[in-house]
Amino acid sequence: MSSDETDDVLPKEDEMFKTKKDKYKVIALLGKGGYGAVYSVLRLSDMEKFAIKCEKATAGKKVLLMDCNVMKGATQIKSRHFCTVLDRANVKDRFNFIVMKLIGKNLWDLRQDRGDGKFTMGTSLKAASQCLVSIEHLHSFGYLHRDIKPGNFAAGRKESNEHHVIFMLDFGLCREYVKRAEGKDLRAARTTAPFRGTTRYAPLASMLQQDQSRKDDIESWLYMVVEWTSGGLPWRKLKAHDREKVLQYKQDLRTKPDILDDFLFLCPKKEFTRILKYLDTLGYYAVPDYKFIYFCVQHAANANKIKDADPLDWDPETPYMGPIEQPGDGKVIDLEVEGGASTKDFSKRNAKEKDQSDETRKGKKKTSGSPNKERTSSKN
Known part of the structure; x- marks a missing residue:
């Protein structure tokens, strides 16, 4: 399956989906990598903006679990330098996602x-x-x-x-x-x-x-x-x-x-x-x-x-x-x-795991020669 075909499973602009806690509307794509993508969303219960990090249901390496464990540790010691997982769910046969704080420029x-x-x-x-x-x-x-x-x-x-x-x-x-x-x-x-x-x-x-x-x-x-x-x-x-x-x-x-x-x-x-x-x-x-x-x-x-x-x-x-x-x-x-x-x-x-170098990591988004441009799991 091509990357274009697998991208079809990811959220689209203005798409809405719900969790046990709330309902969200996709605003815009923030970044994309081999694992999935990050989007800004609107929480419909209070119209607050958040970020969602998605991974494809078919992704070979699951990254959201690591995110959850790290952010659990941050919450435990009350660190100010990590986002908090506010909600999490999945859209069947498409993607898993976590909802977290929306932040600014890297x-x-x-x-x-x-x-x-x-x-x-x-x-x-x-x-x-x-x-x-x-x-x-x-x-x-x-x-x-x-x-x-x-x-x-x-x-x-x-x-x-x-x-x-x-x-x-x-x-x-x-x-x-x-x-x-x-x-x-x-x-x-x-x-x-x-x-x-x-x-x-x-x-x-x-x-x-x-x-x-x-x-x-x-x-x-x-x-x-x-x-x-x-x-x-x-x-x-x-x-x-x-x-x-x-x-x-x-x-x-x-x-x-x-x-x-x-x-x-x-x-x-x-x-x-x-x-x-x-x-x-x-x-x-x-x-x-x-x-x-x-x-x-x-x-x-x-x-x-x-x-x-x-x-x-x-x-x-x-x-x-x-x-x-x-x-x-x-x-x-x-x-x-x-x-x-x-x-x-x-x-x-x-x-x-195979060697994960700058060149071999799949799903890399071109970034005008910058090794840092993306704020997602795409490693340049």
Whole structure:
């Protein structure tokens, strides 16, 4: 069956469907990937706008279950950086869906809106702090993201007064790194592991086809933060199929001072170098010191005379009113997951997964050369 034929099962504009809780009307398509699509909808009981994430009933990999488990953890610790599943249902033989908060532009698009293609230092470091906190929260639920990039973080909507809050998105490549059923021990590292993520931001472990761990999400976070601080990465002109060349750049910046200088152009060099060197000391089983990394970001803010009230670039007339919070210690919380995701079934499913690279992932939507443009589970 062609992708066009399978897309026929997904919602259409103005289509209405109901759940046990409410009735919804589709407004517009927000993004599409191989798993399904995301739409804005109107809840007819109060005419409030929400988002629905749909996956085709025939989808080989079910992503909504992972979304539900992650967001259950976020609700449990009252994290502000994740959407909440408000409703869920299915349309028989067509698609399953969850209803969640509608949010605003992702951080890739917000950076592209800037004339110089980069955030100011204040916005860069405030966004870096919020994203770091959300990563620590995700890790405390027992999950790795494995595709940290600007397109997978978004600001809230101004209409809901959340436009200074950054939300983490897209949990389609998440993996549970603990064996919850066996006392929350870490899963042993596999001998080899398929590539996961987006070439531009992927950590060394993923590019070397090694199993990823908590430090690797933070390595991707650093590449992302450097990009929106400086306006670009040294390997920005390379494409997804140039993975070996991108890998060489990432290895060289650790051994060649000129490459490191190019990488940290316009960035707080002292603090970002300290973070990079610290991450490179960590092994697969290490618990990152999230508070130390946060301290480095705050030190950079102080050195650059950034104040807590300095506005964000996408709301320059309003003093910053987003969260100012430190990350925790990453300790894994007790969480009742759905679908046996922490049992042997989950391990078997992951063992059978094929390499999910930028090039091979199905259903990719063209995005004018951007590795971040979509805010859905389409991995570019």
